[in-house]
Amino acid sequence: MKKIAIVTGANRGLGLATSEALAQRGFKVLMAMRNPDKAQKQINSLKMKDLDVVPMKLDLASEKSINDFVEQVRRDYGFVDVLVNNAGILIDSEDGGNGSVLKTKAATIQKTFTTNTVGPFLLTQKIFPLMRQEGYGRIVNVSSGMAQLSTPQSASAAYRLSKTALNMVTNLFASEVQGADICVNSVSPGWVRTDMGGPNADRSIEQGIKGILWAATLPKGGPNGGFYRDGEPLPW
Structure with missing residues (x-):
């Protein structure tokens, strides 16, 4: 049976790149996104490569959407081996808060936390039992170097706060493993040339997913409750 x-x-x-790479490694990948219909071109491209991918609707800003998604996963598959909490938003620039914490609005923080922190928390909370019943799981929270408390930070306050909190989500769920072969880790992909990172970022998407794939395919006894980039520990 496929993982x-x-x-x-x-x-x-x-x-998208993580989905393709995991499918190439033999996984059936449930590609969760807000608007699957708008991603039909990408889905078709992967299927033409004979990759086992399934587009599924999920809006992390909606608890009902999360509940519906998990129920469909439970009904159709009954178990989950890997969860990559990759979805996130960076909207600080919309209210001028990208340049100064003094301009950050409460609404920006709340909206960012809903998608970047609360959504992944609830999804993990509901998927975790499906892993524990099988005694196996790999949970990867895609965080950011912008979340590190050990490094002086400025600007993009809402995004930084949400990712620092996501690291605590990692810490909390890592403590729930209780002897099962489940690893929960945060990964910083670095500054990557994506729509969010922009064209001037210093890392390619291939470089960015390296650590995500590492954490998603850790062997038995792998690290649990850490923060990594490219498989190397990062200070929190």
């Missing part, structure tokens, strides 16, 4: 991997934000960038 099942869920990748959120799978319609583009790191999520």
Whole structure:
């Protein structure tokens, strides 16, 4: 039986590349995204490569959407081996808060947290039992170097706060493993040339997914509850 991997934000960038790479490794990949119909071209491209991918609707800003998604996964598959919480938004520039924390609005923080932190928390909370019942799971929270408390930070306050909190989500769920072969880790892909990262970023998408794939395919006894880039530990 094929292993099942869920990748959120799978319609583009790191999520799309991660989905393709996992499918190439033999996974059935459930590609979760807000608008599957708009990603038909990408889905068709992967299927033409004979890759086992399934587009599924998921809006992390909606608890009902998360519940519906998990129920469909439970009904259709019954288990999950890998969860990559990749979907995220960076909207600080919309209210001028990209340049100064003094301009960041509460609404921007709330909207960012809903998608970047609360959504992944709820999805993990509901998928985790499907892993624990099988005694196996790999959960990858795509975080950012912009979340590191050990490094002085400025600007993009909402995004930074949400990703720092996502690292705590990793910490919390890592403590729930309780002897099962489940690894929960945060991964920073670095500054990657995606729609979010922009054309001037210093890393390719291929470089960005390296650490994600590493954390998604860790061997038994692999690290749990850490923060990594390219498989190397990062200070929190």
